Amino acid sequence: MPSYTAPIKDMQFVLHNVLNVTESSIPGYEELEADFTSAILEEAGKLTSEVLAPLNAVGDKEGCRLENGVVYTPKGFKEAFAKVKEGGWTGLDMPEQYGGQNMPYILGSAVGEMFSASNQAFTMYQGLTHGAASAILAHGSDAQKETYLPNMVSCEWTGTMNLTEPHCGTDLGLMRTKAAPQGDGSYKITGQKIFISSGEHDMADNIIHLVLAKIEGGPEGIKGVSLFIVPKFMVNDDGSLGDRNAVSVGSIEEKMGIHGNSTCVMNYDGAVGYLLGEEHKGMRAMFTMMNEARIGVGMQGLAQADVAYQNALAYAKDRLQGRAVTGAENPDGPADPLIVHPDIRRSLMEQKSFIEGARAFILWGANLIDAAHRSSDSAADGLISLMTPVIKGFLTDVGYDMTIKAQQIYGGHGYIEEWGMSQFTRDARIAMIYEGANGVQALDLVGRKLAQDGGKHVMAFFDMIKTFIKDNAGQDAEFDKNFLEPLKAASKDLQSAGMYFMQNGMKNPNNALAGSNDFMHMFGHVCLGYMWARMAIAARQALADKGGDPAFFESKLATGRFYMARQLPATALHLTRIETGAQTVMALDSANF
């Protein structure tokens, strides 16, 4: 049975040694003293490892069950959800006005990683609610906020996002769900939505569905899509629950993983809905949820990689098999532990260096979101907008690979469900797909984000790296050689790729799009390389200051050197591929496949 330990020390390192959060002028950051964040993280760590993690396998094995229109969640989920609500975890970064604690998003992110790592399927119930509440917060009327937010912030009511239909996912312009105005400001919503996470379940008194639909007579395609609030139970003026709305679950899907979350087909049969935001501007409102969700999904990639790694590491230290080629390391035992073998070590280092780099990347991203939202920092807003598809696509692609590597360390036992490693891979697999499949993230990055605001944000990104290298070079030859030089080379590869797109994408956009996946991955590598260089500086500083555990900081440096030496050079391969353009990719007529 696998276990989970919250990586508190590592999170504290990123918050305080790398990002120096208390030195920031972002409102709310002044509260983030090390003792305070430590207390919060310890509490969250306890809850996630003691309550949520033991339910992870239960949820996988038992799954959700639909009986007479009611979806039953796995045994223990309800009680755990009560504990999560009780602790106030669901509204950590929500406004106090609606019952939240108004803490910075960066702290919510750190806690969120623990939740996802310990039990992804369970955490989605509150995750979707958070996203729906954010959309209402950003686009709702005051009355809508008053009506829905307090109960959503506390998760007495949960939320959903309804986008996909049987014949359309990415291409929402093809949507068929209709909204008929009723003359009283409300609409009747009719249509079928699929893949609705947490669509129906037994853990909340009400479910607030956010539903994309086309108002009859509106513009064709994506321009005619509006967003509606469709409560499962109507809400009376006094806040009490009224009639059941005409929305019902059609079936629940049998999936590869995240069995503990109910994935529903939802039928809207003239259900009463209320416009959220403006008519025909549904996509804009939905993107409030979507951007948040995409970063959250990127975090899931990291989270599953981490919990899988923790268990693989324990197994590699415990399982005795073979002897170190350089001489027995456990001479009194029948064999040496797996971790002595270089190829096992390589795999563990790949996992460790990805996870710690990704954690810093996510927290840095959350820092930018706080700067954008709390300090109206438009440069930060541009940067996080640019990097959102990278966080989602790169971290889930690689995060998934890492769960496979972790599973591989178990040998045959990794394939047996009882050991739990299979679940980590199966749960992690969805993150590459939902909230926009990773191919769509790459398209968003190359087809949209690169050129946004005249390419200002990507230019700012390159300037940031360049300035960082300039500011930190020449102080230590070892650091320059092992950190700054690889970062410089990788960043140059990324710039060359951007240049190739500019020069060749005009005459044929396929020359850019054929390299979009490679570009997203090389961008991710550069971001992790940048984080590793920053972490190395922080670790060296801490060692010089003789503050804290020197073995921890030395381990940081060793892990960083591994990433820079063996993982970051992947940018060169990506560039090679990108520079071949669309030719070999598009040469074959589709009939000749």
Next chain:
Amino acid sequence: MPSYTAPIKDMQFVLHNVLNVTESSIPGYEELEADFTSAILEEAGKLTSEVLAPLNAVGDKEGCRLENGVVYTPKGFKEAFAKVKEGGWTGLDMPEQYGGQNMPYILGSAVGEMFSASNQAFTMYQGLTHGAASAILAHGSDAQKETYLPNMVSCEWTGTMNLTEPHCGTDLGLMRTKAAPQGDGSYKITGQKIFISSGEHDMADNIIHLVLAKIEGGPEGIKGVSLFIVPKFMVNDDGSLGDRNAVSVGSIEEKMGIHGNSTCVMNYDGAVGYLLGEEHKGMRAMFTMMNEARIGVGMQGLAQADVAYQNALAYAKDRLQGRAVTGAENPDGPADPLIVHPDIRRSLMEQKSFIEGARAFILWGANLIDAAHRSSDSAADGLISLMTPVIKGFLTDVGYDMTIKAQQIYGGHGYIEEWGMSQFTRDARIAMIYEGANGVQALDLVGRKLAQDGGKHVMAFFDMIKTFIKDNAGQDAEFDKNFLEPLKAASKDLQSAGMYFMQNGMKNPNNALAGSNDFMHMFGHVCLGYMWARMAIAARQALADKGGDPAFFESKLATGRFYMARQLPATALHLTRIETGAQTVMALDSANF
């Protein structure tokens, strides 16, 4: 519901245009006329797509069931097994003397790919039997051959391999299963074996277990391991079945995939066993099975990639979503098919170019095996021995990745079990683990095979590539540029890596072993690059000869160009990693992870 179509045209191309099998002097190859192989492949294609493929999802969903010591296979398996036996497919390449058809292994390989692709879990019942029969054929006494082979060749009796125990897999020296001599030539076998594929089931009258055990009083460790034949039912002198032997199934494992195959814990409680081969030489005998099994497992990587790709391709042509960025390609429809999008096309080309390259690689490998066995060609034997870990490790690692790419094309539907794409990934996952986890393959390649016979075989490999390039250069500039030059560069990378190992592995073997996984992958790429260059020559020749379907040959060339331009250059990244040696891999003390 996914479907499977046997790739007969592609197999015929490799057999007749690339390998020119009928021009070979290998005994039996003279029979392999195109009409003859076509007839066999058509028959096998019919059986696999019509009988085995429809049972694939059934096996996954239903799994195997243990009741009162009896394992029940999924509904329909028994009837399908009867059809397979009836058609004589189980003894295709086995000696006529024992009821086989004595056809070359290369034809068995082509048929085997179809069986694995259509239903991997089902095919394992006969696959393990084939391996066990081969070991008896190679190491058994005449009496043993007479007693067991006829019924194993026909699959009236099936076979198993028993290596793993709860505390040891790779490190079989730790084995605890004991064999006590009974004075009459027989032994009593006592111990527990785990992960025994097809260990117990209801499709055969008898099961012949090959079991590794230590004869009491023998040498310590791996040098004291012997191989035994342990029948489920004793076989009387007249060939009839006698008493039940003291071997029984303890439980069946709940696995991530291959649910249709029964993976058993087997308990030997003083079961009667007969020595197969020599005392204490069990590993040698087991390797007869193992080498065959490793090539078969490599083929499973290809097979699952192919069936997943076939379905992903159909979906990409069928599913309408979005518009081609270069202008609508299906202007009368609501949207264009997925296949118009460059990133989808990239993914499909990655799959296609891997699959066709891997198929040629496997069939070339089978050709070498035939040369080694039927013509006693020691160079061929050395070459296939060198490449066996590459076939197993590279083709299953990449084959698995390809099933993930195929699943990804389905978006959310790929994650729903009903669509069948999840099963392909879950079934493919085991191939990276069993018959020696891929890390062990990499270790075998770098730690053992490279230096075998003084490095003769790897040198021969490089000479072969060099000669091939020399012999074919200068005839066509396009071919030189798009095929020979990339092959030359990749082969140079591989040689540089070998050189690095020689120069740095002596002083510290970890410098070689830390790069073993990279080396295995770059070796695989060079092999596929070599196959693509050979296929390009064959396709160009066929076009010049105006023989056959020009679109097929043009497609070959286009697919080959993709592989050479975008996939083969991965060797450079592998070399970069290898040349960093063990330092960053081994720097961290295991306590500091």
